[in-house]
Amino acid sequence: MAQGVAEKLTERVKGALAGSKVERGQDASAVLMDALVQTLRETFDEAGSVDLLANVREKNKEGLPYVILFLGINGTGKTTTVAKLASMLKKNGVTVVTAAGDTHRPGAIEQLTEHANRVSMKVVSQRYGADPAAVGRDGLLFAKAHHIDCLLIDTAGRMQTNQNLMEEMAKVVRVVNPDFKLFVADSLTGNDAVSQAELFNKHTGFDGVVLTKADADVRGGAALSIVYTTHKPVLFLGVGQEYGDLVRFDPHKFIDSLFRNEA
DSSP states (O other): OHHHHHHHHHHHHHHTTTTHHHHHHOHHHHHHHHHHHHHHHHHHHHHHHOOOOHHHHHHHHHOOOOOEEEOOOOSHHHHHHHHHHHHHHTTTOOOOEEEOOOEEEEEEEEHHHHHHTTTTTTEEOTHHHHHHHHHHHHHHHHHTTTTTSSSEEEOOOOOGGGGHHHHHHHHHHHHOOOOOEEEEEEEGTTTHHHHHHHHHHHHHSSSSEEEGGGGOOSOOHHHHHHHHHHOOEEEEEEEEETTTTEEEEEHHHHHHHHHHTOO
16 A cells, blocks of 8 residues: 555554553553554545445436546556446446547547447447547437436546646546546556546546456555545445456455454
């Protein structure tokens, strides 16, 4: 996990223990562990939680589509996560359309289209080089015209041009005004995932997090670091390659798993 986060959490644990007493015969390490677990629970509680499905249905009561914008750098599994979330929503009776807002990466539109075909989802797209904000707007107009419940907008993530990317994403946000901005991070990248989260949160903001490749991440430092740094909740974990391999994140189970093998 991020060193700065580890240091701040350590200070919080110290503060929680200050002035407490350990009785004779009491296990001091158990007292310390309890304070640490409580600090971690408070960290996740402060970030809150989101029921995305309930949000979608609430917006649909107004006769309007719920718009989810996906943010994150290339290579994190963002496009695959769009398809996974679409599959989850469809299984819950939500109609979905996606907009191919990554108009820069070669093959990005074809990749999203292939995923969409597999989960039976319509794709709204333009040519490569088109304005991603215009693609998002087209997707929104299509969703409204066809009474689609939810619009998922895929986006670019070219980290080699940070400033241009941030300006482009900020424009998409202004034009489409999404109901929810979902940041997708690779749980295996550790500190990089945290710095990416800070960058997007600063320039575009986001409302929740999906951590991909969580099936290979034993300790999950990225989850704790991102939540502590941004105060935004982790909603889902990507735990495999299949479309059904997107699971809801349970912070209490996550914390228990961290110390499952501790004596």
